[in-house]
Amino acid sequence: MLTIGFVTPPGFQIMGLAAVSAFELANATADQALYDIRILSENGGAVANSLGIPMETRVLSRAKVDTLIVTGLLQPVASSPQLIRQIRNAARSVRRIASVCTGAFILGEAGLLDSRRVTTHWFHARTLQAQFPGAFVEDDRIFIIDGPLWTSAGMSAGIDLALGMIEKDFGAELARAVAQKLVVYHRRGGGQSQHSxxxxxxxxxxxxxxxxxxxxxxxxxxxxxxxxxxxxxxxxxxxxxxxxxxxxxxxxxxxxxxxxxxxxxxxxxxxxxxxxxxxxxxxxxxxxxxxxxxxxxxxxxxxxxxxxxxxxx
Known part of the structure; x- marks a missing residue:
């Protein structure tokens, strides 16, 4: 079983957790526990999202996960040094690390975007590039895989990213079945344009x-x-x-x-x-x-x- 950890910074956008449903349905479709899903944060306990609704979380630094996915904010702001330190430490042990939308800024603060091809929501792409010049930001991609680093565009693109992970882990047939249950177009290719x-x-x-x-x-x-x-x-x-x-x-x-x-x-x-x-x-x-x-x-x-x-x- 693979453990997927979702990092929720204070004020995280709730849509950033939409990808949780893809992993949940992978378990239901396969009729076995393929993924163990954990919601994580800097200090654990209740963390309020952008609507002020609290969500119970576990402490990130104590979690042992296969994949770490960092959710984003409506507007990127500087993270706490402790959160950045925890993400940097976790990156050394996980198989892959990812961001949804503006979560890429948090990975950038942790120094994980240098010399990597990355994406984020098109509206924030130029800011991401200016703030982290060592990254190669592509502003017109649904998601990008560069080695162990996965980054996605807007919040809904996190579902495409999750379907891509499911396909890599357990095959295209399962990913297709999950997409059908989510009533979404079967995983948009990462290279597909953000603009329709x-x-x-x-x-x-x-x-x-x-x-x-x-x-x-x-x-x-x-x-x-x-x-x-x-x-x-x-x-x-x-x-x-x-x-x-x-x-x-x-x-x-x-x-x-x-x-x-x-x-x-x-x-x-x-x-x-x-x-x-x-x-x-x-x-x-x-x-x-x-x-x-x-x-x-x-x-x-x-x-x-x-x-x-x-x-x-």
């Missing part, structure tokens, strides 16, 4: 949102205006006018953004050829996909694949 085209489009009505959801689920279709309008239960003319008013984009441009986002994930995962990616995401051929990538990223898809392989190595 669906979020950036910001549809205001259910009809336009339904059309966007339909488009994302049918990227290998032609996705004509007529097809999207039918999904929104509007005439093509009404749909085009409403879509541009709500998103500031034409339907064709929005579909291209969704295709590029999906293609980028497939390319960085490296499981499909460029031709297969182009067909699966609706570009039809590599050249059309290449032009779309140049418009979106200023780089062809081959460069993104090479960068992903180098990062994995």
């Amino acid at each position: 085209a669906l979020l950036e489009l910001d549809a205001k009505s259910d009809r336009i949102q339904s059309a966007l959801n339909y488009a994302r689920s049918h990227l290998n279709s032609t996705l004509s205006v007529e097809e999207l309008a039918d999904a929104a239960h509007l005439s093509p003319r009404q749909f085009s006018r409403a879509f541009r008013a709500e998103t500031g984009q034409s339907p064709a441009k929005a579909v291209e953004h969704l295709r590029v986002e999906a293609a980028r994930v497939m390319i960085e995962q490296g499981r499909h050829s460029m031709s297969e990616v182009a067909v699966e995401t609706g570009f039809a051929d590599i050249e059309r996909m290449r032009r779309a990538f140049l418009r979106a990223f200023g780089q062809p898809p081959q460069v993104l694949r090479r960068n992903a392989r180098q990062a994995a190595a």
Whole structure:
């Protein structure tokens, strides 16, 4: 059985403990105790979260764990010297150490980010880089694994990180089953962007949102205006006018953004050829996909694949 310790600094954001559910469901799904979950803190006892709700904890310095996960705060602040000392000491004995969101700042204070590739919530990424210049901060990743160090983006990305750990520990089948029970997309790859085209489009009505959801689920279709309008239960003319008013984009441009986002994930995962990616995401051929990538990223898809392989190595 592997012991997972979650470190809760005073005022921790409760969403930082969402990953606990992934490990809990791994136990339930496997019908055996794969993980022993412990909530830890500097002094033990009750620790209040950002809502002022106390949670009972054990003393970090007395805990023997396989994996230590440091949760974050809504706004990073300096930690107590004792907490930093305890985390630094624990890092010498654990198999892996991780952070959720702004928990990366606490690991940085402990000197654990130097010469490591790391991530955090995009809003705090530049501050993290400025505060810990020895780290290599990547502000557009869901989570990053660099040796024994795992770091994740925003609070919900802690679930992706936990699913990644479950997959490493006990295989992809268990991780997939846990993701299904959590009703989340099966573990987003660590290299996936923190930014979503669906979020950036910001549809205001259910009809336009339904059309966007339909488009994302049918990227290998032609996705004509007529097809999207039918999904929104509007005439093509009404749909085009409403879509541009709500998103500031034409339907064709929005579909291209969704295709590029999906293609980028497939390319960085490296499981499909460029031709297969182009067909699966609706570009039809590599050249059309290449032009779309140049418009979106200023780089062809081959460069993104090479960068992903180098990062994995």
